[in-house]
Amino acid sequence: MKDALEQATSGGGKVSRDWGAIAPAVLVFALLALGPLAAEAYGGAYLTSLLMRMMLLAIAAISLDLLIGQGGMVSFGHAAFIGLGAYVAGIMITEGAADLAMILPMAIVASTVFAVVTGAISLRTSGVYFIMITLAFGQMLFFTASSLSAYGGDDGLTLWERSTVFGFDLLSSNVTLYYLILVTLIGAYALVGALVGSRFGRVLRAAKENPTRVEALGFSVFSYRLTAYVIAGVMAGVAGVLMANQAEFVSPSTLAWQRSGELIIMVVLGGMGLRNGALLGAVALVALEETLSSITHDWRLIFGPLLVLTVLYAKTGLAGVADAWVARLWRRA
Amino acid sequence: MSSPILRLAGLHKSFGALVATDNVTLDLSPGECHALIGPNGAGKTTLIHQISGVLKPDAGRIFFAEQDVTDAAPHERAQLGMARSFQITSIIPGFTVLENVALAAQARSGSSFRFFGRAKAETALNDAAIQALTIVGLEARRDTVAGSLSHGEKRSLELAIALAMAPKALILDEPMAGMGREESARLITTLRELKSRVPILLVEHDMEAVFALADRVSVLVYGRVIASGAPEEIRADPEVRSAYLGEDAA
Amino acid sequence: MSTTLLLIQLLNGLQLGVLLFLIAAGLTLVFGVMGFINLAHGVQYMVGAYLAVAFYGVTEHFLAAMVLALLAALAIGLALEFLVFRRLYHRDHLDQVLATFGVILFLNQAAKTIFGPTPLILPTPEWLDGSFLLVEGLLYPWYRIAVIVAGLAVAALLYVLVRHTKVGMLVRAGAANPQMVSALGVDIERLFMIVFGFGAMLAGFAGVLAAPIFSVEPGMGDDLLIVAFVVIIIGGIGSIKGAFIAALLVGLVDTLGRTLATDAMKLFFDVSSANQIGPALASMLIYILMAAVLFFRPTGLFPAKGMA
Structure with missing residues (x-):
């Protein structure tokens, strides 16, 4: 125990502590990298597409944790950004502008505009009013999507091809798309990690705890929160673009309020504000849903009470548990 | 005499019928500690809120570092160099x-x-x-x-x-509140060393601290400055004694 | 657009508003008094509708089914309160959202498992079957009028209860200042249970009333719950009066919007664009209303709490 303390405070210990902090994520990424191989051997295309969906939701959950865990902004409308990205991709592919080099900038612009407008209004409120107004904006986009009769309306839009990348038809292969998604996920994880430790992240975290103090120091809390809102929105929008390509289908259910709720579950289940929380939460939730639904058609009868029990009795989230394990391992090593 | 860093000119603020700040004019010059005292409900907190930008005065202007900051947001005033501490630890x-x-x-x-x-x-x-x-x-x-x-x-x-x-100026809202004797004594020493470098506007209940630190004292009663001057003058002022020190000294 | 059609839409809007009020009333009280976000409040509405169908199957009598359904809805509400919700009152909003989301998943699935996924229908009671001549050439069903009357009657009853009884006084005080009420030595747990059970029963009542009009199916409460939240946010959390006014407002705006939006859009766009934009705008109207209200009054129209 004493050794561990000394090690933790010495220079060498700092490096191992940093590695320890991201060890669970590195493990998850390594396993995900083997996904296509495993699919070859066991699950086939189904496993690949399941893992892709898992990773895409993880990107969205990681971006949502920037808001909830770091910024204290409980957004109940985050799926709107996934939907925005997905519809930009879906519509552009349908209209023949299928290249990612065109779709991505367009999706980023659309997410930014939507985030700036709705964020600026939502951030006037706080607490439960913020939860509900973000939900309201999400619903507005949901109904907009439902009414796009030229693009499938309620029934959704089937895509007959995937995006090209600078003219090359790379993504029609599930394997390339898979690794593109994995790299994006790692990028999202690294980006949020960097943000949290940066000057910007420090202000954002401080404002979560005591906005009045941060304001009195000379920071405009509103600007920092709005910036975080835009960053998170754009990340989810990018996930949406990839999701449309993965599913080859876009529908209003991509941005239903239940999806936003699911993202919140991932963040909380994984451990709010923890380095690996949203990632582990997303992986665990998708895996759990998959396992339960393979056992019984009525899997929600089990999942619902499980969720209630988790909230009532598990306090730190999965990442908290994982961190404790890592710490124990370091101590032994 | 260098020009003041903070200047309040004819500030006025009322909440309905209650006049919380009544034509307050005061300033804070480099190198000094200016204490603001007054009984509970005298409008000290309301005044601090106007200086820091949480509340907007109904009339009058606030100048800080030679700029009119009356309409500036709290964070903008902080950026100009106005630092404040809170009455409740923040x-x-x-x-x-x-x-x-x-x-x-x-x-x-x-x-x-x-x-x-x-x-x-x-x-x-x-x-x-x-x-x-x-x-x-x-x-x-x-x-x-x-x-x-x-x-x-x-x-x-x-x-x-x-x-x-x-900061170019410190606005301290009851920094001694809830402190033990020893701790406040230490804080007084610190502030005394500090005031030559940073001018301090001090709102404080602890009279011992006020008279130990302040170069100037202003007395606020019912939102009005009823007296302003060196600590000895304030101590001797009959109006202040009856309005304020009388009950405190008893 | 003809005046008769407008009149019908007004009545339909009123009817939706009344149903929304029955749901929103419990939601706003539970939230105002206990600071508890109950997403599962919408499933109470579904539970009421299903129970009415089930008891009608047994009794073949509308009123008997209604009474039994109300009692059963109350029992289920209290059971949920006892098993789950009372452990959540002191948790933060996020925990409450999640746990009650879990309850929704469970009850929606349970409804599907027990009653099947196909929509059911509760027949209109015979003595309210039929329509009357609203104006020349237009019939309006008696049952829908009865819904409006019943809803308004409950609103009036609620008003009397909240204004003139001891429990009502505690509820109002609790919504404005929860600490004070517990400081007065009131048995807060019992007060919570009464408020909660009452709210659950009101939502169940809305479900029973709605059962002959809308189809009874799993998840039928989900979207209505979101609209009920819009209502209590617009009205100001914890305010019965706010919930009532906002419910009627939302009911009318939504119903009239769906009829008028497309025509209104034709003033600005060509017909095919208007046919596109109109329905989308109509669905969004209440959310736009809510965003606008929050923009100008960040705590709703009639905030019950002081600035805290």
């Missing part, structure tokens, strides 16, 4: 002591819209923070989580935060 409880103060230093050194690079590894910020912590005697506690400090230590941390903003 820190970031989940941050370490060092990070609390480093955040304040960060506010005064370049943009904080920097998204990469570890803020904790910025030596310039940490050095500035440690310097401020040394002044208030909290250097040894730098790695403690701020929320677990004792009440007195939190008050000191709050002062360190204000100092790390490299």
Whole structure:
């Protein structure tokens, strides 16, 4: 125990502590990298597409944790950004502008505009009013999507091809798309990690705890929160673009309020504000849903009470548990 | 005589029928500690809120560092160099002591819209923070989580935060509130050394502290400044004695 | 657009508003008094509708089914309160959202498992079957009028209860200042249970009333719950009066919007664009209303709490 303390405070210990902090994520990424191989051997295309969906939701959950865990902004409308990205991709592919080099900038612009407008209004409120107004904006986009009769309306839009990348038809292969998604996920994880430790992240975290103090120091809390809102929105929008390509289908259910709720579950289940929380939460939730639904058609009868029990009795989230394990391992090593 | 850093000109603020600030004119000059005293309900907090920008005055102007800041937001005033402490301790409880103060230093050194690079590894910020912590005697506690400090230590941390903003003026709202005798004595010493470098507007109940520190004292009663002058003059002023010191001295 | 059609839409809007009020009333009280966000409040509405169908199957009598359904809805509400919700009152909003989301998943699935996924229908009671001549050439069903009357009657009853009884006084005080009420030595747990059970029963009542009009299916409460939240946010959390006014407002705006939006859009766009934009705008109207209200009054129209 004493050794561990000394090690933790010495220079060498700092490096191992940093590695320890991201060890669970590195493990998850390594396993995900083997996904296509495993699919070859066991699950086939189904496993690949399941893992892709898992990773895409993880990107969205990681971006949502920037808001909830770091910024204290409980957004109940985050799926709107996934939907925005997905519809930009879906519509552009349908209209023949299928290249990612065109779709991505367009999706980023659309997410930014939507985030700036709705964020600026939502951030006037706080607490439960913020939860509900973000939900309201999400619903507005949901109904907009439902009414796009030229693009499938309620029934959704089937895509007959995937995006090209600078003219090359790379993504029609599930394997390339898979690794593109994995790299994006790692990028999202690294980006949020960097943000949290940066000057910007420090202000954002401080404002979560005591906005009045941060304001009195000379920071405009509103600007920092709005910036975080835009960053998170754009990340989810990018996930949406990839999701449309993965599913080859876009529908209003991509941005239903239940999806936003699911993202919140991932963040909380994984451990709010923890380095690996949203990632582990997303992986665990998708895996759990998959396992339960393979056992019984009525899997929600089990999942619902499980969720209630988790909230009532598990306090730190999965990442908290994982961190404790890592710490124990370091101590032994 | 150098020009004042902070100047209030004819401030007026009322809430319905209640006049909380009634034609208040006062200033704070470099090198001095100007104390604002007054019985409960005299409108001290309302005045502080107007100075820091939380409330807007109905009439009158506020000048800080030769600029009219009457319509400026709190964070804009802070950027000009106005640092305040709160009557109720206001820190970031989940941050370490060092990070609390480093955040304040960060506010005064370049943009904080920097998204990469570890803020904790910025030596310039940490050095500035440690310097401020040394002044208030909290250097040894730098790695403690701020929320677990004792009440007195939190008050000191709050002062360190204000100092790390490299302020042009300190607005201290009852910095001694809830402190033990020994702790306030130490704080008085610190502030006395400090005031030559940073002018201080001090709102305080502790008369011992006020008379030990202040170069000038203004007395606020029912939102009006009824007297203003050197501490000895205030102590001798009959109007002040009856309105305020009378009950306190008893 | 003809005046008769407008009149019908007004009545339909009123009817939706009344149903929304029955749901929103419990929601706003539970939230105002206990600070508890209950997403599962919408399933109470579904539970009421299903129970009415089930008891009608047994009794073949509308009123008997209604009474039994109300009692059963009350029992289920209290059971949920006892098993789950009372452990959540002191948790933060996020925990409450999650746990009650879990309850929704469970009850929606349970409804599907027990009653099947196909929509059911509760027949209109015979003595309210049929329509009357609203104006020349237009019939309006008696049952829908009865819904409006019943809803308004409950609103009036609620008003009397909240204004003139001891429990009502505690509820109002609790919504404005919860600490004070517990400081007065009131048995807060019992008060919570009464408020909660009452709210659950009101939502169940809305479900029973709605059962002959809308189809009874799993998840039928989900979207209505979101609209009920819009209502209590617009009205100001914790305010019965606010919930009532906002419910009627939302009911009318939504119903009239769906009829008028497309025509209104034709003033600005060509017909095919208007046919596109109109329905989308109509669905969004209440959310736009809510965003606008929050923009100008960040705590709703009739905030019950002081600035805290």
